[in-house]
Amino acid sequence: MNVLIYLVPMALGLGLAGLFAFLWALKSGQYSDVDGAALRVLSDDDLEK
Amino acid sequence: MPEALDLSLYAKPAGNGTLGMELAVDGIACGACIARIEGAVKRLPGVTEARLNYTNRRLQVSWTDGTTQPAQILQALEDSGYHGHPFVPQRAEQAEAAEARKLTRCMAVAGFAAMNIMLLSVSVWSGNVTDITPETRDFFHWASALIALPAAAYAGRPFFASAWRALKSRALNMDVPISLGVILALGMSVVETANHAEHAYFDSAIMLLFFLLVGRTLDHAMRRKTRAIAGNLAALKAETAHRFAGDELVSVPVAALKAGDRLLVKPGERVPADGTVLGGNSEIDESLITGETARRKIISGATVYAGSMNYSGALTLKVTAAGGAALIDEIEKLLDKAASAKSRAMRLADRASRIYAPLVHATAALTLAGWLIAGASLHDALVTAIAVLIITCPCALALAIPAVQVVASGALFRANVILNAGDAIERLAEVDTVIFDKTGTLTLPEPRVANIEALDPELLQMAARLALSSRHPLAVALAREARMRAPYEGAVEEPGQGVRAFIDGVEARLGSAEFCGFTHARMSGMENDSSHSTIYFRTGCRSAIIAISQKLRPDAVEVIKALVQFGFDLRILSGDRDEAVAPVARALGIDYWQGGLKPADKIALIESLKANGRRVLMVGDGLNDAPSLAAAHVSMSPISAADVTQAQADAVFLGERLKPVLDAVVISRRAGGLMTENLWLAAIYNAIAVPVAIAGAVTPLIAALAMSGSSLLVTLNALRARRS
Numbered sequence: 001m002n003v004l005i006y007l008v009p010m011a012l013g014l015g016l017a018g019l020f021a022f023l024w025a026l027k028s029g030q031y032s033d034v035d036g037a038a039l040r041v042l043s044d045d046d047l048e049k
Numbered sequence: 050m051p052e053a054l055d056l057s058l059y060a061k062p063a064g065n066g067t068l069g070m071e072l073a074v075d076g077i078a079c080g081a082c083i084a085r086i087e088g089a090v091k092r093l094p095g096v097t098e099a100r101l102n103y104t105n106r107r108l109q110v111s112w113t114d115g116t117t118q119p120a121q122i123l124q125a126l127e128d129s130g131y132h133g134h135p136f137v138p139q140r141a142e143q144a145e146a147a148e149a150r151k152l153t154r155c156m157a158v159a160g161f162a163a164m165n166i167m168l169l170s171v172s173v174w175s176g177n178v179t180d181i182t183p184e185t186r187d188f189f190h191w192a193s194a195l196i197a198l199p200a201a202a203y204a205g206r207p208f209f210a211s212a213w214r215a216l217k218s219r220a221l222n223m224d225v226p227i228s229l230g231v232i233l234a235l236g237m238s239v240v241e242t243a244n245h246a247e248h249a250y251f252d253s254a255i256m257l258l259f260f261l262l263v264g265r266t267l268d269h270a271m272r273r274k275t276r277a278i279a280g281n282l283a284a285l286k287a288e289t290a291h292r293f294a295g296d297e298l299v300s301v302p303v304a305a306l307k308a309g310d311r312l313l314v315k316p317g318e319r320v321p322a323d324g325t326v327l328g329g330n331s332e333i334d335e336s337l338i339t340g341e342t343a344r345r346k347i348i349s350g351a352t353v354y355a356g357s358m359n360y361s362g363a364l365t366l367k368v369t370a371a372g373g374a375a376l377i378d379e380i381e382k383l384l385d386k387a388a389s390a391k392s393r394a395m396r397l398a399d400r401a402s403r404i405y406a407p408l409v410h411a412t413a414a415l416t417l418a419g420w421l422i423a424g425a426s427l428h429d430a431l432v433t434a435i436a437v438l439i440i441t442c443p444c445a446l447a448l449a450i451p452a453v454q455v456v457a458s459g460a461l462f463r464a465n466v467i468l469n470a471g472d473a474i475e476r477l478a479e480v481d482t483v484i485f486d487k488t489g490t491l492t493l494p495e496p497r498v499a500n501i502e503a504l505d506p507e508l509l510q511m512a513a514r515l516a517l518s519s520r521h522p523l524a525v526a527l528a529r530e531a532r533m534r535a536p537y538e539g540a541v542e543e544p545g546q547g548v549r550a551f552i553d554g555v556e557a558r559l560g561s562a563e564f565c566g567f568t569h570a571r572m573s574g575m576e577n578d579s580s581h582s583t584i585y586f587r588t589g590c591r592s593a594i595i596a597i598s599q600k601l602r603p604d605a606v607e608v609i610k611a612l613v614q615f616g617f618d619l620r621i622l623s624g625d626r627d628e629a630v631a632p633v634a635r636a637l638g639i640d641y642w643q644g645g646l647k648p649a650d651k652i653a654l655i656e657s658l659k660a661n662g663r664r665v666l667m668v669g670d671g672l673n674d675a676p677s678l679a680a681a682h683v684s685m686s687p688i689s690a691a692d693v694t695q696a697q698a699d700a701v702f703l704g705e706r707l708k709p710v711l712d713a714v715v716i717s718r719r720a721g722g723l724m725t726e727n728l729w730l731a732a733i734y735n736a737i738a739v740p741v742a743i744a745g746a747v748t749p750l751i752a753a754l755a756m757s758g759s760s761l762l763v764t765l766n767a768l769r770a771r772r773s
Contacts (some may be wrong), residue, residue, distance in 0.1 A: 004185065004188065006171070008188075008189075008192055011165065011168065012165055012192075012196070013611070014159070015161055015164065015165045018161065019157060019158065019161040022157050023154060023157060025152065026154065031153075032102065032104070033102040033103055033104045033105075034104060035103045035104045035412055036083060036101065036102060036103030036104060037079075038080075039080030039083060039103060040080075040083060042080060043081070043083065043084045045082065
C-alpha cells in the first residue's frame with residue numbers, strides 16, 4: 001500500500017493543475033463571451049486577408 | 050437629422066495614443082452579425098480594434114486619437130443596419146461582475162475539493178466493507194482534511210459572511226444552518242480522524258458547499274445576463290436629453306449637458322439634470338429623490354431635480370447643475386429593484402428558514418439529550434446529534450426556489466421577456482385575468498397618419514408640432530409629420546385627454562373629441578371607420594380630424610385564442626373611443642371591452658376585480674396605463690412603452706409580437722407549480738432522513754447519497770420549467 005504515498009499526492013496535483021487552469025481561463029476572460037466564441041468559429045472572413 | 054451627437058465624452062484614453070469606447074449594439078440577429086459589425090467599424094480610418102461580445106451585445110472599439118470621431122462609429126453601425134449607443138457600465142453592474150467572479154472561483158475550488166475528497170471517500174467506504182487497514186483509512190482521512198479545511202475556508206466565505214451578517218442583526222437566514230452544519234461537520238470529522246474513527250464527514254460538508262455554490266453561481270449568471278441586456282436597452286433608449294439649439298431641438302447624451310442649457314422635458318420622461326423651469330406646467334414625482342410619493346405641482350420658476358418623473362406637461366428647463374449628484378438613472382432604479390426585490394417565494398424560503406433553523410437545532414439538542422438518557426456515551430450521543438445537523442442541512446430547501454428561478458427566467462429571456470421585479474414570476478403564476486390596453490399593446494406601437502391628403506397642410510403642421518409635446522402613441526405618430534422640430538413652449542399634456550398650448554395667442558387643443566370640444570353633430574363619420582383612430586385638433590374656429598391607422602400585432606389573434614384556451618378571463622380597457630376598440634375586440638374575439646376610460650376608471654375596474662379575488666395581469670404601454678399597471682397584481686409593458694410606464698411594469702417584453710405575454714404567463718405558471726413541488730420534495734426528504742439520523746444510523750455514505758439525491762431531485766424538477 002506504500003504506492004499510495006505518491007499516488008494520492010499525484011492525483012491531487014493533477015486536480016490542482018485543472019483547478020488553476022480553470023481559474024486562469026476565468027481570469028483571462030475566456031468565459032466572458034461563450035455564445036460569441038461558438039459562432040466565431042464558423043466565420044471564415046479571416047481567410048480573405 | 051439634427052442629431053449631431055457629440056460623443057467624445059464617452060471615449061476613454063486606452064494608452065499609446067488610442068481611445069477606447071464601449072457601445073451597446075441593437076439589432077444583432079445572428080452569428081454573421083459579428084463579422085459584419087466588426088468589419089464595418091474596422092474599415093473606419095484609425096480603428097485598431099473592434100470586438101463584439103455576442104453574449105452581452107456590446108462592442109469594444111479602440112482607435113488612434115484624432116483619426117475618427119465617435120459619432121462616425123455610430124454612423125458606420127447605422128449604415129450597416131445596426132443601432133448603437135455608447136455604454137458606461139453602471140456601478141451596480143461592475144459590483145455584480147466582481148461578485149460573479151468571486152462566486153465562480155469559490156465554486157471551482159469547492160468542485161475541485163469535492164471531486165478529490167470523493168475519490169478518497171469512495172475508497173474508504175469500499176475499504177470499510179472489505180479489507181482497508183486502519184492506517185490507510187487514517188491516511189485517507191487526513192488527506193481529505195488537508196483538502197477540505199482550506200477549501201471550505203475559501204469556498205464557504207459567501208455563506209459564512211451572510212450568516213454572520215444575519216446573526217449580527219439578530220436574524221436567521223438559510224445561511225446560518227448551512228454554515229453551522231459545515232463547521233460542525235468539519236470539526237467533528239477532524240476530532241474523529243484524530244481518534245482513528247471509521248467515519249468522517251469531510252465529503253458531506255464540501256459537497257454541500259459545492260451544490261449550493263453551483264445554484265448561486267447560475268442564479269447570479271442569469272441575473273447578470275438579463276441585467277446586461279436591460280442595461281443595453283437603457284443605454285440605447287434613455288441616455289439623451291432634448292436640448293434647444295436656437296429654436297430647434299437636438300438630442301444630446303445626458304452626460305454632455307452643461308449648466309445653462311435649455312431643455313425640453315416631455316411628459317413620461319425623467320428630468321435629465323437639475324434645473325429651473327422656464328415654461329410649462331406639470332406635476333412631477335420625486336419619489337426617487339425624496340421618498341415622497343405625492344406629486345409636486347410645477348410651474349415656471351420651480352426647481353426640479355434630475356431623476357424626477359415628469360407626469361403631465363412638457364417643461365422647458367434651464368440646467369443649473371449637469372450630471373448632478375442627484376441624478377438617478379432609470380436603469381439603476383429598474384435594475385436595483387430587480388436585484389433587491391427578492392421573490393416572494395424566496396422570502397417564503399427565508400421565513401421557512403426562520404422556523405426551520407430553530408427546529409433542526411432543537412431536534413439535534415433533543416437527540417443528544419435522548420441518547421444520553423438512553424445510556425449512550427457522550428461521544429456517541431454527540432456524533433449522532435451532529436449527524437442530524439448534517440443531514441438536515443437545507444441543501445434541497447436552499448436550492449428549491451433559486452433553481453426554478455434560474456431556469457424560468459432563462460426561458461422567459463429566450464421568450465423575449467425581461468423581468469423588472471424579482472418576484473414577477475410567482476405573481477405571474479397566480480394570474481387568472483388579463484387586461485390589455487389597446488393602443489400600442491394589442492396593436493403595433495407605431496401608427497401613422499392615414500389621411501394626409503385630406504388635411505389642410507398648415508393645420509397638420511400645427512397639430513404635428515403640438516404633438517411633439519405629447520408621449521401618447523397617436524401624438525407620436527402625428528409628430529412624425531412635423532417639419533418644425535421645435536415644440537410650442539408651455540404645452541401642457543392632460544393624461545388620457547390631450548395636449549394644449551397657445552399658438553400666437555390662440556389656444557390650440559389636440560386630443561380626444563371631448564377635450565377639443567367636438568360634439569357628435571360635428572363629427573364626419575370617419576371616426577366610425579374601424580381601421581382608423583382619430584385624433585382631434587382645434588385652434589380658434591379651425592379644426593381637423595386626423596386619422597391614424599393602427600395595426601394589430603401580427604400574432605395577436607392566435608395569442609388571444611391561446612390565452613382563452615388556457616382559461617384566462619381577457620378584457621380590453623382602453624382610453625380610446627368605443628368605435629376604435631370595438632373592431633379590435635371583435636377581431637380578437639374578446640367579449641368584454643370598454644373604451645373611453647380615464648386612468649382613474651381603469652384603476653377602479655382593476656380594484657373591483659381584485660376585490661372579487663381576481664389576480665389581474667395588466668398589459669399596457671401608455672402614460673395613462675402607468676397607474677393601472679401599478680394597481681394590478683402584476684404588470685407587463687412592451688419595450689416601446691413610455692418611461693414612466695415601464696418603471697411600473699414588473700416585466701418588459703421585446704419585439705413586435707404579442708407572444709411573449711402568452712409565454713410569460715405559461716412559463717411562470719409552470720415555474721410557480723414547480724417551486725411549490727420543490728418545497729414539498731425538500732420537506733419530504735427531511736421527513737425521511739431525520740428519523741434515520743436520530744436513530745444514529747447515518748453513515749457518511751448515507752449522508753452523501755441523501756444530500757446529492759435530494760439536491761439532484763429538486764434541480765432536475767426545476768429543469769422542467771425549461772419547456773415552453
